[in-house]
Amino acid sequence: MDYKYIEQLIDRYWQCETSIEEEKMLHLFFQQKEIPSHLIRYKDLFCFEQEERCLKMSDDFDAKVLAKVEKPIVKAKRISLARQTMPFFKAAAVVAIILSLGNAMQKSPIGEDNDYNYDQYTDTYTDPQVAYDEISSALQDVSEGINKSKVLEDTDTLVSTTPATKELIKE
Amino acid sequence: MGVTFVPLTRHYYREMQQISFRNDILPLKDKLFRLAFRITLDRAEAEDIVQETLIRIWNKKDEWMHLESIEAFSLTICRNLSIDRSEKKEAQNVEFNENLHDTADSSNTVGSMEHNEKMQIIRRLFNKLPEKQRSVMQLRDIEEKSYKEIAEILNITEEQVKINLFRARKNIRQQYIEIENYGL
Numbered sequence: 181m182d183y184k185y186i187e188q189l190i191d192r193y194w195q196c197e198t199s200i201e202e203e204k205m206l207h208l209f210f211q212q213k214e215i216p217s218h219l220i221r222y223k224d225l226f227c228f229e230q231e232e233r234c235l236k237m238s239d240d241f242d243a244k245v246l247a248k249v250e251k252p253i254v255k256a257k258r259i260s261l262a263r264q265t266m267p268f269f270k271a272a273a274v275v276a277i278i279l280s281l282g283n284a285m286q287k288s289p290i291g292e293d294n295d296y297n298y299d300q301y302t303d304t305y306t307d308p309q310v311a312y313d314e315i316s317s318a319l320q321d322v323s324e325g326i327n328k329s330k331v332l333e334d335t336d337t338l339v340s341t342t343p344a345t346k347e348l349i350k351e
Numbered sequence: 352m353g354v355t356f357v358p359l360t361r362h363y364y365r366e367m368q369q370i371s372f373r374n375d376i377l378p379l380k381d382k383l384f385r386l387a388f389r390i391t392l393d394r395a396e397a398e399d400i401v402q403e404t405l406i407r408i409w410n411k412k413d414e415w416m417h418l419e420s421i422e423a424f425s426l427t428i429c430r431n432l433s434i435d436r437s438e439k440k441e442a443q444n445v446e447f448n449e450n451l452h453d454t455a456d457s458s459n460t461v462g463s464m465e466h467n468e469k470m471q472i473i474r475r476l477f478n479k480l481p482e483k484q485r486s487v488m489q490l491r492d493i494e495e496k497s498y499k500e501i502a503e504i505l506n507i508t509e510e511q512v513k514i515n516l517f518r519a520r521k522n523i524r525q526q527y528i529e530i531e532n533y534g535l
Binding site for chain 2: 193194195196200203204221222224225227228229231232233235236237238241242244245246248249
């Protein structure tokens with residue numbers, strides 16, 4: 181067997197230049213029964229690594245961890261269930277609010293005050309001529325009022341605009 | 352083959368959007384245990400740390416999908432917990448009983464007293480290394496992780512991984528050969 185290659189691998193192993201595959205090869209090599217005398221001093225080092233790899237946990241460990249981990253599953257489910265039903269509660273609340281508001285509106289006294297129901301209006305005059313005179317006199321009053329305020333407004337603007345005109349008005 | 356298989360499965364899981372605790376995370380327990388044991392040197396403590404690590408990972412269920420590698424993530428948590436606990440123990444001045452005889456002996460098929468003794472010597476040398484060297488060597492020589500993965504787990508550069516590994520291997524080799532040549 182060609183030990184040159186193994187020697188070279190060992191040298192590179194100490195220099196940390198071997199790949200994982202090459203290191204596996206070294207481990208395999210030192211598992212053999214017959215190893216040349218000049219390499220045997222390294223046997224234990226490589227066998228040690230091989231042995232340490234077999235170290236395992238006690239068998240009941242899986243059950244212990246799963247028992248601890250599976251408890252939170254139930255907890256998590258409960259939270260998600262509450263979250264799932266949340267939108268339904270929200271929707272129900274919105275419907276309840278709308279219904280109670282509508283109910284309140286229908287029964288409130290404010291609604292009656294502002295009720296403009298033109299069908300329920302009744303005539304106040306029997307003779308159309310009297311009604312016409314009444315409305316025209318009322319409109320006349322309104323128009324006079326408007327004109328009066330207009331004149332006042334005009335003099336106001338005159339007064340405010342120029343001091344010269346102000347004097348003129350006073351005279 | 353192993354190299355192509357790992358990214359493929361990772362891709363597959365991400366595509367399928369399902370990582371199973373039972374099938375993908377729980378099987379990491381022995382790897383986590385070996386690392387925790389290497390750092391704390393206490394079997395019961397290490398088991399406890401693995402349990403806490405797994406529970407923490409479980410509680411971060413929402414993040415699984417965004418992780419580059421759930422294994423590296425788990426090993427990082429495990430190492431940090433182990434360091435925390437061993438620091439606490441040191442603060443309490445608790446002396447570790449190096450009661451490691453029962454650890455790997457069951458799998459020992461060679462079975463000779465001399466062999467056991469030698470394994471014991473190497474284990475002691477290994478466990479005497481500084482934590483960083485111990486963790487790097489554990490992950491490389493025992494768990495066969497790439498430099499990139501180890502750098503990610505320990506949150507250091509690949510260059511630092513190499514330096515720590517180099518020192519760890521050199522230390523163990525030199526001391527072991529000295530013991531072999533001159534006795535204890």
